[in-house]
Amino acid sequence: MGESALLASETVPAPNAPVVVEARGLGVAFETDGQRVNALTSVDLTIRRGDFVSLIGPSGCGKTTLLRAIADLQAPSGGTLTVNGMSAAEARRARAYGYVFQAPALYPWRSVARNVMLPLEIMGMARGERTERAERYLRLVGLGDFARKFPWQLSGGMQQRVSIARALCFEPTLLLMDEPFGALDEITRDGLNLHLHELWRRTGMSVVFVTHSIPEAVFLSTRIVVMSARPGRIIDVIDSPLGAARALGIRESAEFLAVAHRVREGLRAGHSYD
Amino acid sequence: MRQIRGSAVFAAVLALASAGIARASLPGAPAFALLASLVALPLLVLALARFARRDTLAARLASPALFGALLLWLWEMLVLGLHIPFVLLPPPSAIAAAFVTHLGTLATDFRQTYLHAVIAGYALGCGAGFAVALAVDRSPFLRRGLLPLGNLASVMPIVGVAPIMVMWFGFDWPSKAAVVVVMTFFPMLVNTTAGLAATGAMERDLMHCYAAGYWPTLLKLRLPASMPFVFTALKLNSTLALIGAVVAEFFGTPILGMGFRISTEAARMNMDIVWATITVAALAGSLSFGAIALIERAATFWHPAFRR
Numbered sequence: 001m002g003e004s005a006l007l008a009s010e011t012v013p014a015p016n017a018p019v020v021v022e023a024r025g026l027g028v029a030f031e032t033d034g035q036r037v038n039a040l041t042s043v044d045l046t047i048r049r050g051d052f053v054s055l056i057g058p059s060g061c062g063k064t065t066l067l068r069a070i071a072d073l074q075a076p077s078g079g080t081l082t083v084n085g086m087s088a089a090e091a092r093r094a095r096a097y098g099y100v101f102q103a104p105a106l107y108p109w110r111s112v113a114r115n116v117m118l119p120l121e122i123m124g125m126a127r128g129e130r131t132e133r134a135e136r137y138l139r140l141v142g143l144g145d146f147a148r149k150f151p152w153q154l155s156g157g158m159q160q161r162v163s164i165a166r167a168l169c170f171e172p173t174l175l176l177m178d179e180p181f182g183a184l185d186e187i188t189r190d191g192l193n194l195h196l197h198e199l200w201r202r203t204g205m206s207v208v209f210v211t212h213s214i215p216e217a218v219f220l221s222t223r224i225v226v227m228s229a230r231p232g233r234i235i236d237v238i239d240s241p242l243g244a245a246r247a248l249g250i251r252e253s254a255e256f257l258a259v260a261h262r263v264r265e266g267l268r269a270g271h272s273y274d
Numbered sequence: 275m276r277q278i279r280g281s282a283v284f285a286a287v288l289a290l291a292s293a294g295i296a297r298a299s300l301p302g303a304p305a306f307a308l309l310a311s312l313v314a315l316p317l318l319v320l321a322l323a324r325f326a327r328r329d330t331l332a333a334r335l336a337s338p339a340l341f342g343a344l345l346l347w348l349w350e351m352l353v354l355g356l357h358i359p360f361v362l363l364p365p366p367s368a369i370a371a372a373f374v375t376h377l378g379t380l381a382t383d384f385r386q387t388y389l390h391a392v393i394a395g396y397a398l399g400c401g402a403g404f405a406v407a408l409a410v411d412r413s414p415f416l417r418r419g420l421l422p423l424g425n426l427a428s429v430m431p432i433v434g435v436a437p438i439m440v441m442w443f444g445f446d447w448p449s450k451a452a453v454v455v456v457m458t459f460f461p462m463l464v465n466t467t468a469g470l471a472a473t474g475a476m477e478r479d480l481m482h483c484y485a486a487g488y489w490p491t492l493l494k495l496r497l498p499a500s501m502p503f504v505f506t507a508l509k510l511n512s513t514l515a516l517i518g519a520v521v522a523e524f525f526g527t528p529i530l531g532m533g534f535r536i537s538t539e540a541a542r543m544n545m546d547i548v549w550a551t552i553t554v555a556a557l558a559g560s561l562s563f564g565a566i567a568l569i570e571r572a573a574t575f576w577h578p579a580f581r582r
Contacts, residue, residue, distance in 0.1 A: 073479050093485045105476040108576040109498045118494065122484045152581055 020174055020206045021047035021070055025079035028065050028232075038231040039065045042079070045225065045234065049173070052200055052207045054217035054224045056263060057270065062232025063210045067176050070208060071099050083174070095123060097174040098167030102182055104159035106151035106166075113138065113147035116166045123170060137165040141195065157188040161195075168199070175200075175207045182212065190248055193219055197246055214267075215251055218242075218259045226263055228270025236266040278324065285317035289347055296354040297367070308355025311347075318344055364546045372546035373553065379535070380554050387532040388558050390447040391519040395454025400511055402455065403462025404504070410463070411470045412488075421467070428460035436522040445526050450533075453522040458511040465507035469500025502577050505570040512562045516555060 028040040040062035047053050055063035068074035069081060072088040083091035091097070098119075106115045116134040125133070138144050141161040151159055160180055167175060181189045197220055200207055211217050217224050218240065226236040241255050250256050288310055296307035322344060326337040346366045352358070353365040360368070373380065406424075410416045436453050443449035473496055481491045523533025532551050539547040571580055 071483060073482060092483065095485060097483070099480070099483045101476050101479070103476060105474075105480050107477070107495065107498065109501075109574075119484045121494070122481075122486045122490045150576060152576070152578075 017048040017050055019046055019082075020049055020051070020084060021045065021208070022082045023066075023070075023079065024081075026066075026069065026076055026081050027078035028062065028069055028074060029077040040069070040232040043234055045237075047206055047208060049206055050204050050222075052209065052220055052222045054209045054211055054221040055227060056211055056214065056217045056224060057227030057232075057267065058229050060229040060232070061227040061270070062229070063227050064178055065232065066227075067178050067208060067210050071097060071176050073099075095119075095170060096172060097176050098170070098172045100160075100163055100167050100175070100177040100180045102179045104151065104156075104163040106159055106162055108150065108152055110151075111147065112143065112149050112151060112154070112162050115151060115162055116169050118166065119170050125170075133169045134165075137169040138162070140168070140199070141165045157184050157192065160184065161192065164196070164199075168203075173205050175205055177207065177209045179210050179212065181216070189213075189216070194248060196220065201244060214260050214263050218256055218263060219246060219248075219251060224259070224263055226266035226270065228267075235270050236262070238262055238266075278321065281317050282321035285314040285321065288314040289318060293347060293350055293367075296351060304355045304357065308351055311351040311355070315348070361543050361545050364549060368546045369549040369553065372544075373550040376547055376550060379547075380550060382530055383532045383535050383551065384554055384558065386447055386528075386530045387450070387519050387523065388516070391450035391522075391531075392454060392515045394447075395451035395519065396458055396511060396515040398451065399455040399458030399515070400462045400508060403459045403507070404466050406459075407463050407466030407470065408492075410467055421463075424460055424463055427456070428464075430456070432457060432518055432521055433525075436525040439522065440526045445528055447531075450519045450522040450527070450531070454515045454518045457514045457518040461510050461514065462504070462507040465503045465510075466500060469503030470496050472503060473499045501574050502570075502579075505566070505574060508566050509563055509570070512566055513559055516559045516562075520555060 023043050023045045026040065026043040026045075027038065030037045030039055043062075043066060045053075045066075055066060057063050065074055069076050070083060070088060072092040076088075081088050084094070084096050086094065086096075106112075107118070110118065113131075113134045116137060117130045120130040120133060135144065135147065138147055141164055143158060143161055143165065146154060146158065146162075151162065154162065164180070167177075181192050184192065193216060196207075200220075207220075209217070209220060222240050222244075224238040224240065225234055226238070227233065228235045238259060240259055242250060242259070292307040292310040292314065295310070296304050322337070322340055325333060325340070327333075349363075350365045350367060353363055364372075406416075406420070410420055432453060435456050436449075439449040439452040439456075443452050477495055477499070478491075481495055486494070520533040520536065523531040524537050527534045532555055535551045536548050539545075539551070574580060
């Protein structure tokens with residue numbers, strides 16, 4: 001029992017949900033020592049409201065570059081990219097997304113609560129509401145009792161949860177995550193994956209998630225984008241047959257393993273070009 | 275344990291007695307005292323080493339004081355026992371006596387040099403260095419143009435600058451304050467500029483994500499991140515300022531000030547007053563350095579060097 005009951009038949013999101021991110025022929029090139037390196041070439045990708053999209057691929061495949069282009073931290077060199085129907089720069093100025101980096105990037109001189117309040121201060125929210133939001137989102141990531149601590153008094157996993165609370169507290173509809181759990185041990189990572197899955201289910205926001213880990217990508221995603229290096233490009237997009245409600249146990253189910261197998265095949269095909 | 279304490283007390287009594295005998299006007303008394311202190315010295319060093327190893331607050335506070343006292347006593351015994359001429363090195367007891375006798379003069383000098391020239395110059399120099407660093411950081415034009423010129427100013431020798439400042443600002447303390455400004459400006463400029471550039475790429479990207487402009491980024495990220503650098507300059511400048519003010523007084527001053535006192539009394543061979551003035555300078559310098567270090571500890575409690 002158990003496993004099949006967890007696999008609800010619904011697929012999320014609805015196919016006609018509004019488009020959040022749209023990339024057409026997107027390319028990013030870097031100039032190093034007068035040499036042009038194509039980090040990303042002709043990327044076509046549509047991400048809809050409520051999607052959980054994982055970008056997976058070997059180092060140098062441009063998955064982080066794609067995420068940074070969506071966040072307007074990296075200028076594209078070709079193609080078109082819209083976020084919430086605007087240019088990426090306009091979307092950034094409209095505070096359309098929360099971004100979780102590979103490291104927590106917390107400011108050590110601010111307490112945990114004041115770190116979470118940082119975007120709210122910049123956006124000019126009133127003090128009372130800031131405090132209330134910080135409390136609420138720290139509780140959401142299970143750190144309600146740590147508000148007055150300083151980041152360096154917390155473990156790595158807890159620090160990353162603070163950074164997730166910071167990305168969520170101004171309630172963006174899009175969450176961009178760049179290998180947020182890459183530096184954590186397996187068990188902590190499992191816990192945070194489950195936590196993130198539930199957050200996504202409850203809030204209905206869209207998530208773009210960069211990872212190296214096949215199980216992580218398959219467990220979390222509604223769609224998995226497999227990428228390949230030199231030049232960075234998309235080689236496969238897999239719609240997950242797994243339902244919206246998931247528990248860690250589904251990682252042993254046949255459907256899960258089938259998706260994981262297809263991701264692995266895609267990654268292997270990408271590698272064979274080397 | 276009791277034996278050690280006993281020998282320490284014995285050594286301390288012997289040390290005090292020999293210090294007393296050394297000043298007696300009997301023939302051979304200094305030589306005898308020196309011999310006695312040679313007996314006391316190893317015992318005192320052993321007792322102090324044992325005491326310093328204790329991990330109590332009293333031991334941590336008293337150890338440097340006792341060590342200092344030991345050095346002063348050794349100085350006293352060597353100078354008296356070996357008949358070292360007074361002009362070369364007066365004994366600490368003579369310096370202490372000069373300190374008490376000339377307390378009024380020393381206080382006036384201190385007010386002139388420290389409370390006026392050093393504090394005014396330090397505040398102006400550090401303040402201007404900090405402000406210019408903000409401007410340099412904001413404007414690429416200033417960064418290219420002003421920073422190299424600042425480098426040039428920093429290598430100007432103080433003995434060359436001081437007479438010019440006396441010409442410009444007169445004999446009284448403002449010209450000394452001006453020298454201090456010249457000396458403290460550049461360390462603060464360079465350190466603050468480096469501090470403002472010391473943020474990580476990820477921390478800056480975070481601010482960019484929130485569409486934070488120049489001022490929020492400066493106030494919430496770059497200034498806090500620069501504080502360890504700023505405090506390094508504040509501490510460095512606290513010693514530079516004192517040196518600058520004292521040396522500047524060698525080049526023309528009204529008849530007061532610590533630098534004036536040192537140069538004139540040295541010329542008159544009154545080395546005890548010179549040493550007493552140096553003591554005042556050392557005390558003032560250490561205390562202000564310590565005060566700034568305490569403020570630093572409170573302000574940058576988050577820095578890895580101070581975390582608990």
